[in-house]
Amino acid sequence: MGMETEKEKKSIKKDHPAEEKASVKMKNKPKRSRSDRSVEEPSSNEKSGKAGKKVNLVQETGEAAKFLARGIGRVFTALGSILLTVLLIGGLCALIVGTAFAVYLSGYVDSSIDEFEILASExxxxxxxxxxxxxxxxxxxxxxxxYMSENRVYVDYEDIPQNLIDAYISTEDKRFYDHNGVDWLRTIKATVYYALGNSAGGGSTLTQQLIKNATGNNDNTPQRKIGEIFQALNLEKNYSKEQILEMYLNTIYLSQGCYGVQSASYTYFGKPVKELNLLECAAIASITQNPSKWDPKLHPENNIIRRNGILENMLEQGKITKAEFDSAYNAELTIYDPEESEDPDNDPGESSGSATGVxxxxxxxxxxxxxxxxxxxYEVNYNVGEQMLYxxxxxxxxxxxxxxxxxxxxxxxxxxxxxxxxxxxxxxxxxxxxxxxxxxxxxxxxxxxxxxxxxxxxxxxxxxxxxxxQTGSAMKPLSVYGPALESGIINYATVFDDSPYSYDDEGNGWPKNSPAVYRGLTPVITGITNSVNTMAVKILDRLGIENSFNFLTEKMHITTLYRNKVINGSVYNDLSLPALALGGMTEGVxxxxxxxxxxxxxxxxxxxxxxxxxxxxxxxxxxxxxxxxLTEECLSxxxxxxxxxxxxxxxxxxxxxxxxxxxxxxxxxxxxxxxxxxxxxxxxxxxxxxxxxxxxxxxxxxxxxxxxxxxxxxxxxxxxxxxxxxxxxxxxxxxxxxxxxxxxxxxxxxxxxxxDPGVLTLQFCQTCGKLATEKCKKVYRYGTSNTQNMTATGYFTADNMPTESCTCHVEVTFCTAGNHLASEACPEEYLKKRVITVVDSAKDRYTYNGKSVYAYRSDEKAVFYAKGDGTYGGFDPQNPFDSFCTKHSQSSELPLASAPVAATPTEKSKRRKDRK
Ligand SMILES: [Zn+2]
Ligand SMILES: [Zn+2]
Ligand SMILES: [Zn+2]
The missing domain is CATH 3.40.710.10 (DD-peptidase/beta-lactamase superfamily)
Structure with missing residues (x-):
């Protein structure tokens, strides 16, 4: 790509995803050595300008370069001019020798020869x-x-028209048949430009362009250029000019997503490359130097200028006759339109392996x-990798x-x-x-x-x-439960309050469960079994968003999560509770x-x-x-x-x-x-x-x-x-x-x-997550004569299991007539022992849709009951369960706050004793 500027290069890169992808892989190129920095310095205006008064070579060069760079037509002596030239060439030699050695040692030269062996295979x-x-x-x-689809298939040298080859050689590399991979004259010219701070590049032969296209390495550094020179010399030793041309014409990028002349031929003209006429050959050859600029579909007004230039070159170099030139010069170019085509076989978008099997x-x-x-x-880009495969x-x-x-x-x-x-x-x-x-x-x-x-x-x-x-809850075992279990934050039985994690100003809770059932104190196993959103969020909060994210990306190699990813100026992030706990990530998996x-x-x-x-x-x-x-140890x-x-x-x-x-x-x-x-x-x-x-x-x-x-x-x-x-x-x-x-x-x-044989099986209390007791098996269901078994089988490891027995289920004396805790006035025949649930008051008890999930006994203790469907909730303030029986006491209701903290058996039995 001859003389394109830096700016043009960038614009090409944009519609060149494969190249960009490949360039990421080129990180391990040789590092800048000291020797080239010392050469670069003279061209830096700032440095030379600030140099001291002591006259030395570097300063001399720097001053001279400064004049040049400024473009001030200041007169300097012939002697100075010669000195400058000598110094520049000397510097260039040092640059070439110094980096060549480093490059050689790093294996740069050897690394990308195999792919050409495969590409050039007869x-x-x-x-x-x-x-x-x-x-x-x-x-x-x-x-x-x-089978590669027809429009992408590799084209053999025999099927490439001579006009196309001539169009390329006459414009991109007219000494192609004479040089041995490198055009030294152009290289030195380009190097001088480079040393003067002009990064225009240029001077590449078709052989060098082929190497650049195949590796996708577009760095404008002396290291790459020198590596490329060695590779080009090497390539020419091993392959014929025809093989090199064939590889070149099959790998160049030609806009519209086309790699290679066959692909371009189908895209722009709807026919195989061997059927192209002179005008069409010149149009395709025009694109190469700057695909986004010379694209005949997008910019016909540019393409005609470039292709006329190519035709002039071909005429000058005797590749075409005057008559041929006249017929194509300024001629109108017909671009293929797939939508107008009646022949579906010629439609590159539709052609596929269907003829030869899907x-x-x-x-x-x-x-x-x-x-x-x-x-x-092989350190090649996508296009070359694809061609190698096919x-x-x-x-x-x-x-x-x-x-x-x-x-x-x-x-x-x-x-x-x-x-x-x-x-x-x-x-x-x-x-x-x-x-x-x-x-x-x-x-x-x-x-x-x-x-x-x-x-x-x-x-x-x-x-x-x-x-x-987006994965929704299917992510929870990977993002929440797995890592939380492994870090010991939770076990099978750990209890969380199934209530929203946070509320907005209107009191709307987040997240919502689906269906919208909130269970109050709930063990982990119920959380995962019923895909309880509130629980996943609370566990993740305890685990830490960063830990979860790292577990997913580093241990489980999920590649599509975003960490501060900038797209069109906006920043996207999956480091959040909704993304990781609920599977609402930006892009998905x-x-x-x-x-x-x-x-x-x-x-x-x-x-x-x-x-x-x-x-x-x-x-x-x-x-x-x-x-x-590839394996990763994630869990025991x-x-x-x-x-x-x-x-x-x-x-x-x-x-x-x-x-x-x-x-x-x-x-x-x-x-x-x-x-x-x-x-x-x-x-x-x-x-x-x-x-x-x-x-x-x-x-x-x-x-x-x-x-x-x-x-x-x-x-x-x-x-x-x-x-x-x-x-x-x-x-x-x-x-x-x-x-x-x-x-x-x-x-x-x-x-x-x-x-696993190392897993312990234990019965646990589903309300507090501790070891089950006999009481947990017969928890009174309010309003019925039934009891509920709140125990469950859980699976634990020795270092992460409940060790205490249940403290939440306590036995109290009930008045069956009043269906409340017995007061001192309740007759003996109505008294009955019942197991109720007492939990510590927690700050995150909440009201959802106006319904309290827990009935508070006091600031210290709360009592709640199980509904018939096994969920908790529905405390009725008109009929408070945790007050004493009023049927027999005649006294007014005991206000909650003033009720004695007395639901515990000890307090209760003590009072009974007092009464007796
Ligand atoms: Zn219990
Ligand atoms: Zn318990
Ligand atoms: Zn009573």
Missing amino acids: QKRTSQIFVDDGMGNLSELEDQKL NSWYVDAVIEDAIELLMER TGGFRIVTAMDPKVQQVLEEVFTDTDIIDEIIGASPGMVKPQSAIVVLDTKNGNILGLVGGRGEKYKSRLFNFATQAHR SVRELAGGFTTFTNEGVYCQPRTVLKILDSKGNTVVDNAL RENASIMTKMMNNVVVNGTGSSIKLKNYVFTAGKTGTTTKNNDKWFVGYTPYYLGGVWFGYERAQSLGGFSGNPAMKIWDYAMTKLHEELVFTPDGEDGFDYQTDRQGNAIPKIYSDVI
Whole structure:
């Protein structure tokens, strides 16, 4: 890209996402050495201007440079001018030698030669996709060859018109056939400009441009330029001019998202490059130097100027005749319009691998992952990585389980199945859905589907791997419960007050539970089972937002959370209670990454990053990429097991209770619904498979038309099918235990429970979270003659378990006639021992919608009762439960505040004793 200015470069970068991406990878380039700084200094006006009076070489040079830079036509002697030149060249030599050595040592030169070997290979071969049977035996997926869509396909040298080659050479690098990769004359000119502080660059041969395009490294530093020189010399030694031209013309960026002349030819002219005429060749060659400026579609007025210049160059250098020149000079250019085209085959937007087979959703994901891996391996940009993949004859070994993939595709392809599962009415706009199924022990992606319906094209937008959607509560095990359990802030039984965390000026509480039930004192297990929002927020507050964020991003490798991210001048942040506790993050998370987080629970506390590609072999069978499993220790194995017990409870008793798979196999999981009801999630697992499903409209809108959680229904259907076909063996000769379903069929009961041997099982009191006592089993329900068992089974580790016995359930004497605490006047025959709940007053007891959840006894003690449905609330001030019986005492009601702090058995029995 000859003489573009810094400003132009920036504007190119903007519509050049692949390059920008790649440039991030170039961090480990050689550091600036001392030697080049000493050369730069003379060109700095400020420094030289402030130099002392002592005359030295540096100052001399600096003064001279200052004059030049200012552009003042001051006369200086011929001697000074010569001295300046000598000094400059001397400095340049020092610069070149100094940095060349550093560059050589850093391996800069060697690092990017392999990719050219692959790009320049005579035999362009499609890469093949293999699966590993787990025993190291590979088999090819023969229906999944990688075909690049027509408009992106690599074009061979033989198919490139001579006019196009001449247009490039005559303008970009007219000594191309004569130099050995570097045009020294132009290089020295450019270096002098550089030394004078003019960063215009330039002087690059096509060979050097090729290196720059392939690596995506655009730094305007002497280090890169020198590295590039070495690489160019090296490249010319190893490859013919034709090979270099072919690689060059296939990798240049030509605006409109086109890489390579074939892509540009389809985009601008709707035909393959070999059919281009002279005018069209000149138009394409014009774009190269500054794609955003010379784009013939966006700026025809600029392109005509540039291409006329190219035609002049071609005429001057004898590449075209005068007649040819005249026919093209100032001629009107017809740009292809895909919408007017009647021939769909020529539409680059629509052309795909359909003629040669459509890749599955899984292979689509493999393609993206393999490109990333090749980019890292060969230090190339996305475009070159992609070209290498399609033409390099690689063998990609994937983690796919073809049977799993087949089952998932069957479920998602037949839209009738899904419509029935989700209860879609005919004629309605059908939402999208996606699923990822992982191996529970290593995070290998066994199967995935990125959208609904028949897949008609390769590389469609993939809702399983590329879409980022808010997760709602499906995030809570990763962002709240997991890290809080591991840090010891909570255990299975820890009690929180289920009431809003905060209130606005109008007294509206946040967050709201869904449904809007507030339970008062509630143990953690109930919080996760019923997806209680207030509890998740309060636990997160105790855990610390920063801790949660770091756990997600560093331990579980969630890549799409924002920390002070600036987009169009606004700052976005996911370091907040709503983002992390309720899954209301700015951008969202992919199904793949969310499901990946759950491997922590299925793999004994160790996170496994989901992967589709295990390794990449080159065409000779050598391993070029070994995509080793990335793991992170997140939880102890005991805590992972406790989390699984909690999420089993979600499926057995909570928001996931409609899951039927649990009847056949041990199942755990978590539901998710976003605040606006735009997205539904379910991530769940058995001992065999871990699956994540997202359901929602392509463009987010409310799923109000659907009842229940369609993601969960799809998960249940697909996962049940997987287990039926791949795990359950219905003939009964498998050694598994059987249970009988409701229809009386024998069903294999493969796994009734999963629990780590280091986990302790204890009964606890659900109101205070301490160890259960006999009293906890018969807590009086106000207004009935029933009692309620407030104990539950909990799972703990020895260092994080309740050690005290319940203090909240106390036995008091009741007057059954007055249905209140007995007063001194109540006759004996009405007296009855009852267990009621006494809790410490806490500041965060609240009033919600005018209803008090707790009845206060005094500032010190409060009493509340359980309603029939097991929730707490509804204190009736007209009929205060915690006052003494008034039926027999005749006296007026005892005011709450003046009531003795006497609900405890000791006080009560003492008074009784006094009376007797
Ligand atoms: Zn109790
Ligand atoms: Zn208790
Ligand atoms: Zn009474």
